[in-house]
Amino acid sequence: MKHRIGILAFGSLIDNPGEEIKELEIERINCTTPFKIEFSRISSSRDKAPTLIPVKENSKGKKTNATVIVIDEHIKLEKAKSILWRRECHKTARNEKFVERKNPTSKNVLVLELENFCDVEKVIYTSFLQQDEYQNLTPEKLADYAIESILSKAGVEKKDGIRYLQSIKKYGIITENSQEYERQILLKTNTESLEDAIEKLDKQNIINSKNGGIRKKI
Structure with a gap:
């Protein structure tokens, strides 16, 4: 693999990765998402703005343009996950760490991994469980x-x-x-x-x- 760790961006992360990711970014790779994405989440932090999230293969959605933000090779995977999680949760304290939940809800940010994607050994991205209160978003x-x-x-x-x-x-x-x-x-x-x-x-x-x-x- 050419690179070790990258972050898959297919929404606001492309334009606004946040200071922590900006500091570590070394390259960008244009790509296509390996999964469908759709406006299937209503964001409370954006006053109910619709946002993009990965959806199941049998759901309405589409594989589309995306970007892999390659970060510094010396950053460990767990630290990269915490950085991405903090950005998604709008947290500024750099000592706060991502902890994988055993029983997450639709309010919890998930940080998932892709193996060997776009010449990058590990590519991480955020996802959410479906919100029961916002089904069938026409x-x-x-x-x-x-x-x-x-x-x-x-x-x-x-x-x-x-x-x-x-x-x-x-x-x-x-x-x-x-x-x-x-x-x-x-x-x-x-x-x-x-x-x-x-x-x-x-x-x-x-x-x-x-x-x-x-x-x-x-």
Whole structure:
């Protein structure tokens, strides 16, 4: 194998790997995910923005563009897992470590491994168990959640679902739902592009904040 450890990125990790991963990154390898991914998770940390996660082979989803972030050869696998876990959990204390749970729930970040992938001996990535409360996420439902997220704190912090979709689209990441999901956002916001939708909803956020945080219809 050419490299020893890498991190598979197929979502916001591509654009925003976090300081710890940035410090250790030595190379990037373009690839295709070895499994299907889809907008099958509603993220509480992004105010209900839909995010991408690996899904089962018999589920709706698609293998799509991704990136392996190769990190410093001297980093041990367990430390790499903790670094990735901290980034996913938005933890800044570098002494906090990833611990594999025997009985994880859908709220727990899983750190899984691929063997000998893209000339890298060990490639790690994050995953989650299915959320029982968010089954059958249609493109229309995804659009509703994305709009809700941008009109919340996540929109102010630029961590909302529409910006997330815009980011992954930039890297040619297309899932079974993504194109119709985008179309539904444009229909619901009466706009012609994600950029227009973001601009319009950001303005609505400002209006809402001036009205004491009371949300008005788009």
